[in-house]
Amino acid sequence: MTYKTAAKGYSKGEKRIKLILAAAEQLLIDSGYHNFSMRKVATKAGVSVGNLQYYFPSKDKLLEALLDKVIQNYLDAFEKFRGQYAPKEQFIKIIKTVLKDIKTKHTTVFFPELWSMANHDKHISKIMDRMYGKYRVLVADVIREINPKLNECQAQRLSIFITASLEGHTIFIGYRKPWAKEAENMIDISLQSFLWLIEHGDIPAGECGKSPDTNTK
Amino acid sequence: MTYKTAAKGYSKGEKRIKLILAAAEQLLIDSGYHNFSMRKVATKAGVSVGNLQYYFPSKDKLLEALLDKVIQNYLDAFEKFRGQYAPKEQFIKIIKTVLKDIKTKHTTVFFPELWSMANHDKHISKIMDRMYGKYRVLVADVIREINPKLNECQAQRLSIFITASLEGHTIFIGYRKPWAKEAENMIDISLQSFLWLIEHGDIPAGECGKSPDTNTK
């Protein structure tokens, strides 16, 4: 636990924490990390700076809690896909959901902030990678269900390619991005591409393994 | 020209401009826009703050000049691909080059900064879109040379998908990213995917057109 938590039940403290995190999230999305300050969060939350710092003793701690919360939301969304439908339908549903989510202001703005912060902060880099790890495993699982001939490493490689491709669309078809109108067509093309790869692609099968952690703060 | 240029006979000024831009670039890459300040640029360049502001009268102007310069380098690199080889080979060369470039520290860090800044600054958004526009047209041209049956809109759609997919890899196989070792495999998978789409994909053919400019500062 890296930041203050209140006793169980919806105590006053927990409400404040939620209030603060909501304000912080709004500010981050609206103005970017570059304009993210304790004062602005406090003002937006209608709380004094002193009180904000009682719950989140430093800016880093607040940011960390915020990212944890936001990322957890995405992870929860991933979980909902598990085992609901036939593998192929499930896969299609994931792709469609992700590409549609990308179009929301929240996602369009949040992820580039996350990516840039991760490049300069080891801790953020770690929680980001953890999130993408779970996401990737989910996709890899579905892939192997669609085509059980693929070994684990092949599925993982496909999963990396697929998730990377999807993330990349953020900057082209996201909220107020120049090709936002092409989102449906991108779903179409993506699905063709990904399903063909899964079913007929010649995926490298050699051993796989994550790189050692080499990031520095 | 949006920033001071040296008068002729005063080559000292031109040198300083280069010196400053190099320091600024270094700082942006090393520390992110969040830590990008006039003072730090001046210190890194070994120049007084006053002198820095003599050449770049505002932080915005400096940033603009820096992005112009960096982006121009990428545009110049794109140009070198034009018409050098047979279409398919050219395409392969582009994909390989881009995915290898992504692995450099410079590219891995610069683009996420650009993406996040573009979400909060209309002007940056514009120069970014202009850059990607030229990139996309280049790729679309090669695509139509590979498969002349595709109409302009189909080529454009494929180009959007391909460039988006490539950009997305930045955060997974880039410099010190967890899957950096998988870069070669991603080249392999990407090429299979993209070439199959170009040659056998069922690409939506309806009319296309860029979204109106809806970004706000």
Place this chain on the structure above:
Amino acid sequence: MTYKTAAKGYSKGEKRIKLILAAAEQLLIDSGYHNFSMRKVATKAGVSVGNLQYYFPSKDKLLEALLDKVIQNYLDAFEKFRGQYAPKEQFIKIIKTVLKDIKTKHTTVFFPELWSMANHDKHISKIMDRMYGKYRVLVADVIREINPKLNECQAQRLSIFITASLEGHTIFIGYRKPWAKEAENMIDISLQSFLWLIEHGDIPAGECGKSPDTNTK
């Protein structure tokens, strides 16, 4: 209330506000608005710049609070003249008091600062005009008591002439001004002039009305 006020139970804050305003007033009188800076006020008050800006979040707000305070002092002084003596004696007392006040360093320096600031700042212009308005009405009231045959507009006109004449002496008989020694004689001449005008002058009687507000920032 345009600037921070101390919450109850925190009288420390009120003391600081007074301390700061006193330092600010001193600085304005000693050095002029031209040399009036937040840093200098903070230093003079023995307070950190950050703390000064905690109470007065901008230079404008500080200046406004300062002018409000100083002007209020003059307004309070005006009020003390009301109805204390017979009209003519009251008038004589006002003229004498004003012309003597003009000789203090504070008044000699403050008003020219105010006049010049008012020419470049609409807000200052407004609070200055409001002050002179009350002053003028006070004088006009006494004038009509001395000579009830004068209508309201005639009294107002006399009041404008008289108050203007008095203010003008600031630059000639004020603190360290070349004719400071002539102050008593100026009181003598002023009284003769003003009383003759009130009692025997042929004052234009046509309708009167303040000009519309045409000042611009």
Place this chain on the structure above:
Amino acid sequence: MTYKTAAKGYSKGEKRIKLILAAAEQLLIDSGYHNFSMRKVATKAGVSVGNLQYYFPSKDKLLEALLDKVIQNYLDAFEKFRGQYAPKEQFIKIIKTVLKDIKTKHTTVFFPELWSMANHDKHISKIMDRMYGKYRVLVADVIREINPKLNECQAQRLSIFITASLEGHTIFIGYRKPWAKEAENMIDISLQSFLWLIEHGDIPAGECGKSPDTNTK
């Protein structure tokens, strides 16, 4: 000679000096001394800062030259009144001219700047007093021509009162001031007041003499 002068005839240098002084005057009137900077003068004059500083090596020198020039214009205007008409008409003409001049933007703004600067700068105080000295002597001369029974000191005292009264009107009936519409009535009242004082006033006749110079920088 306190600032660079060029060889006689309208050499390039003299033109530049005039150009610079005109720009400086405009800036002072439009923005006040508070916003008066070498850079802004240079920009307004279309001249480099370096060149501006060649002609006026410091801000003080420029300001001094500017005040000298502007004040000289007023002195020249005073001279034109001398001996043109019968004494009383001459006096009336002076009052009318001064009160009308007060209504121009230039005069309304310039003099309060001058008064406030004079309070903080001994040198400015001196040149201002010199100007008012000549003005006062002119008025005193006319007064004695109207009523030769007055001795020199009485005329001087009247002159102080009259000139002070006129100057005071700047802040009430000047350019964009609230009582600008009452200017004609103020001329009427002033003339009655002043002429009655000259012809029938009981003016203190004791010895007179300017105060010693006590101003400090």
Place this chain on the structure above:
DNA sequence: AATGAATGAGCGTTCATTCAT
């Protein structure tokens, strides 16, 4: 648990001035 108060550092920017060319 919550706020007011206070600090000190850093920010982008403007400026008067100096100097080489």
Place this chain on the structure above:
DNA sequence: TATGAATGAACGCTCATTCAT
């Protein structure tokens, strides 16, 4: 003469953080 180049100080302001209450 005239400009470009460069400095260092000061400006108003925002900020993360600390502390007393």
